[in-house]
Amino acid sequence: MTKPVKTNIGLVQGKIVNTIGKKLQYSSFLGIPYAKPPVGYRRFQPPEYVDAWKDIYQATQEKNICLQKNPVNEFPMGNEDCLYLNVYTPKVDLIDIRLRAVMIWIHGGSFDSGSSSPELYGPDFLIEDDVVVVAMNYRLGPLGFLSLNHSNATGNAGLKDQNLAMKWVQQNIEHFGGDPMKVTIFGQSAGSVATLYHVLSDQSNG
Structure with a gap:
């Protein structure tokens, strides 16, 4: 387990794991909530900042993926309560005060499928280059893009979910050994398109 890390909404604790290639140790924080669950009257609405917590949040397991169609049988899978992000950092102890470049990964899937799961897109390659990696879930399909x-x-x-996750990074990533002034967003497929949208949008400045 990692030492608890302070964020602006409470303490989080992750786990120490090894990269697949060079077997380097890094800290993995899975399923940190960055917004309130977008359910009930919050459905279709812009995301809201999550409330602070008092206890140590255990960020050691993946949380829900966003609601989508199962590609095998086309049945629904996932959950509306899905606005979580993962942080992976080479920083494994509190005495390491170096700030590293940060890369925010936006998953693809035609804006109606996919997730931030490390089973699909692990951080190992970037971790071995001493980079902090963040990946978020965001609402998909009509729940994410009905207008x-x-x-x-x-x-x-x-x-807007992605935008709020990026703001979370700006506010908190320094506690995980990341430099908020050296953040790059990138993605695959729809995630690449979303990256371009954020580059063009004034709402994503800063």
Whole structure:
């Protein structure tokens, strides 16, 4: 287990694991909530900052993926309560005060499937280059991108989820050994498209 790490909403504790290639140790924090569950009246709405907690949050297991269609049998899978992110950092002890470059990964999947699961996109390659990696879930399909001429569904909730996750990084990543002034966003497929949207959007500045 890692030492508890302070964030602006409470302490989190992860686990120490090894990279697949060089067997380097790194700290893995899985399933940190960055927004309130987008359920009930929050469905289709922009994400809201999660409330602070008092106890140490155990970030040692993956949380829900966002609701989507199972590619095998087309049945629904996942959960609406899915706005979590993972942080992977080469920093494994508190005496290491170096700040490293940060890369934020946005998964692909046509904006209607996929997740931040390390089973799909592990951080090992970047960790071995001494980089802090962050990956987030975001709402998919109609829950993430339905847009109506109505305040109940203003559209692009999934992109707004990503934006809030990036703000979380700016506010907290220094505690994980990351440099908030050296952050790069990148992605695969739809994640690459989302990266371009954020580059073009004034809402994603800073």
